[in-house]
Amino acid sequence: MNHRDFSRIAERLLRCPAAPYHETAVRAEVETICAEHGLAFKRDVFGNVLVRLQTARHGRPFVLAAHMDHPGFEILCRLPNQPWRARFLGGVPDSYFKTGIRLRLMPGAAPAKLGKRLPGAREFEIHPLAPPAQPPRFAVWELADFSLRRRQIHARACDDLIGVAAILATLIALKRSRARVNVIGVISRAEEVGFHGALAVAASRQLPKNSLVISLETSRELPPAKMGRGVVIRTGDRASVFDSAATRFLMEVAAEMNRHDRSFQFQRALMYGGTCEGTAYQEFGFQTAAVCVPLGNYHNCGPQNKIAAEYVSLADACAMVDLLAAAARQMPEYARLTGRLPASLRQLLRVAKHKLL
Numbered sequence: 001m002n003h004r005d006f007s008r009i010a011e012r013l014l015r016c017p018a019a020p021y022h023e024t025a026v027r028a029e030v031e032t033i034c035a036e037h038g039l040a041f042k043r044d045v046f047g048n049v050l051v052r053l054q055t056a057r058h059g060r061p062f063v064l065a066a067h068m069d070h071p072g073f074e075i076l077c078r079l080p081n082q083p084w085r086a087r088f089l090g091g092v093p094d095s096y097f098k099t100g101i102r103l104r105l106m107p108g109a110a111p112a113k114l115g116k117r118l119p120g121a122r123e124f125e126i127h128p129l130a131p132p133a134q135p136p137r138f139a140v141w142e143l144a145d146f147s148l149r150r151r152q153i154h155a156r157a158c159d160d161l162i163g164v165a166a167i168l169a170t171l172i173a174l175k176r177s178r179a180r181v182n183v184i185g186v187i188s189r190a191e192e193v194g195f196h197g198a199l200a201v202a203a204s205r206q207l208p209k210n211s212l213v214i215s216l217e218t219s220r221e222l223p224p225a226k227m228g229r230g231v232v233i234r235t236g237d238r239a240s241v242f243d244s245a246a247t248r249f250l251m252e253v254a255a256e257m258n259r260h261d262r263s264f265q266f267q268r269a270l271m272y273g274g275t276c277e278g279t280a281y282q283e284f285g286f287q288t289a290a291v292c293v294p295l296g297n298y299h300n301c302g303p304q305n306k307i308a309a310e311y312v313s314l315a316d317a318c319a320m321v322d323l324l325a326a327a328a329r330q331m332p333e334y335a336r337l338t339g340r341l342p343a344s345l346r347q348l349l350r351v352a353k354h355k356l357l
Contacts, residue, residue: 013161014153017140023069048188053171060182061212065213066185066216069190071090097114099113099116101142143155152296173321209285212249212286215234216324217271219276219294242282271292
């Protein structure tokens, strides 16, 4: 994937603040990008977006899943002394909620600051610094929407808009190349509060049960995975280990890509920093694998308990797109690629019996 093309898609998405249940701006941009590139899309009843590129009539569906939301504050009500009462949705440790931190009230982008903690489940006062043009519905950290520095994307919400950008970039690349594929992009809501959008899709009949689902994420950089060393084929998350054959398929495709192009880099690791949508799809009976790119300042948790922008390697993100596009093209070869290991083991068994006897 061309770095410039991917950056343009990512920037458009990252300039749209979002929080769980408040993904309207991101969703509108997703749908605009789809329309510009002639990609068929629809919203389901829950507000998730499903994008489809089917140029192979009978191909097994290759499903790419990512989410639009990011941890943020949901506005609950106006308090008598003018501030707003808000509840924080998403996984950020208590030590990061310091009075006076700058926020952005949405919609309208009115400046605000974090006030005192209130009784209740992670509820806070939010004090506007200027009168909002309209009643706010949610608030986000006041951080840069997007910047590109030293071949890294820095943004408030790399998690998981880099994954959403990768889905769109993969579909655009496949369409441009006129590839014979059957790919469905599932771009879901409210992942940060328990995969709500993904669970709704997984429990519905929107995806064929024989789909191969690939979860896309940015995942906290943890050993042995290293930022800048390529896309990570994720063997599991904090809760689950993903399907062995599906993971092997991605490994075979990646290894073949590396043999033809040594500049293509990939890694294989158990990314145990969190639980991803792959677990949700797997528990609902879908054959599931996952890919990710290592993420810095996960959920905006920077050094010394300071809120900071997340960041990822641009090269890692582009490698993820390249791998997914190649895997989509190789879906007709799934049985052959995943059968290499069993065939090798059967050959070893024949040798073993001869030697042992």
